C-alpha cells in the first residue's frame with residue numbers, strides 16, 4: 503500500500519505541492535495520502551502481530567534524525583511518516599490487545615476526531631466556538647444521564663483520567679478548605695489546615711500523582727479486601743482517627759480484579775465525617791451505562807465527583823478524559839480564569855472553566871459522535887460485550903492445565919497465574935514473542951500475574967476463542983521446554 507517515500511520527493515522544497523483540481527495549498531494531496539495510510543492500518547490491525555517489530559532507535563533511523571535544511575511537500579512527508587513508523591506501531595486497536603486498559607477506536611469517534619483536527623477549534627469559550635461547545639455540552643449531558651449521575655453535574659473534557667482526577671480534586675480541595683474558612687485560591691496552601699487524603703491501598707498510581715500536583719502530599723492508606731476493594735470498616739476507623747478537611751477517593755474498577763468499592767457503605771462513612779468523595783472510574787464508571795452491570799455501581803451517584811476516560815471503554819481515540827463534578831461552583835472557583843481579551847459568558851458557562859487548560863482541542867466532539875452512533879442501547883451492548891469477553895476468557899483460559907484464575911471476574915479484568923512467578927512471566931513473554939495476543943504481567947497479592955484487560959469494542963466471542971487458543975499454544979510451548 504505504502505509507496506516508497508523517496509518516490510515523491512522533490513528538490514524544490516516548496517511547501518505547496520500542486521495536487522489535481524486546484525489544490526494549490528497541499529491539503530487535498532496530504533489528506534488523501536493520510537486517508538490511504540489510515541485505511542491500510544485499520545484494515546491490517548486485526549491480523550498483524552500485536553507487538554511492534556521495531557525499536558524506538560530503529561524508528562529514529564527510519565524517520566531520519568536530522569532536520570532537513572529545506573522542506574518537502576506535505577503529502578510526501580505523510581508517505582514517509584507512514585512507511586517509517588509502520589514497524590514501530592503497536593496494534594493497540596487489535597481486538598486481542600489486552601495489555602493495560604486502553605481501548606480501540608470506534609469509527610464514528612475516529613472520523614469525528616479527523617474533523618476536530620480539520621476544524622481546529624480552540625474550545626474554550628461558548629460565544630467563540632459555538633459548534634464545538636454545543637457538541638460538548640450535549641455529550642456531557644448525555645454522559646451524566648447514561649452513567650446515572652446527578653442531573654446538572656458539570657463535565658470537563660481533559661486529556662485523560664489522570665487530569666480528570668486532578669480537575670475534580672482541585673474542586674474538592676477548594677471546597678473542603680472553604681468549609682473550614684480557608685480560601686486556597688487566595689491564600690495558597692502554606693499554613694492551610696492539612697487535608698487528609700484517604701485512599702484504598704489498591705488505588706491507581708495516578709491518584710497519588712494528581713494529589714502530588716495539588717500539594718496534598720502522600721495519601722492515608724486504607725487496607726483492601728481480597729478483591730482489592732476499600733474496607734469500609736477500616737475506612738470508618740481511619741476517618742474517626744483524625745479530624746479536619748478530608749477527601750476520600752473510591753474506585754469503580756480495580757485494574758487487577760475489576761472490583762468496585764462498596765459505594766453505599768463507603769460514601770455514607772465519608773459523608774458522615776464531612777469528607778468530599780471522589781470516584782476514580784477510569785474504565786469502571788461505564789458499568790453504570792449497562793442495565794445488567796449497573797448493580798456494581800450501586801450508590802456511586804451519591805459521591806461528589808467522578809473521573810473517567812472516553813479513550814478506554816468508550817473507544818474514543820486518544821486522548822479523552824472526563825471530569826464530572828456534582829456542584830460546579832467549587833470547580834469554577836478552582837479552575838476559572840478571567841482576562842479582558844476573552845469574551846466570557848457568565849461565570850461557569852465556558853468550557854475552560856472546567857479544565858486546567860485554556861486552549862485545547864474539541865475533545866467532546868468525538869465523544870458526542872460515538873454516543874450518537876451507538877445510542878443508549880449500543881453503549882450498554884458495548885460494555886456488556888467487554889464484560890462477556892472477560893468472562894469468556896476466564897472460562898476458556900481457566901480450564902487450561904496449570905492456570906489459576908485469581909479474581910472474581912465481575913467486569914472487564916482477568917488475572918491469572920501459573921504454579922510459580924517464573925512460569926507466569928514466561929507465559930507473557932511467549933505470548934509477546936508469538937504476537938497474536940498481547941497480555942502483560944503485573945504483581946497482585948504478592949504474585950506475578952498475567953493480566954487481561956478487555957477494552958476493545960471488537961473483542962467478540964471469536965476473538966476470545968482465538969485468544970484462548972494462543973494461550974494454550976504458549977502453555978504447551980512452555981511445557982515442551
Ligand SMILES: *Cc1c(COP(=O)(O)O)cnc(C)c1O
Nearest residue numbers: 603662663664706708782784811
Ligand atoms: C487508566 C487509569 C487511570 C489513568 O488514566 P489516564 O487516562 O491514563 O490518565 C486512572 N485510574 C484507573 C483505574 C485507570 O485504569
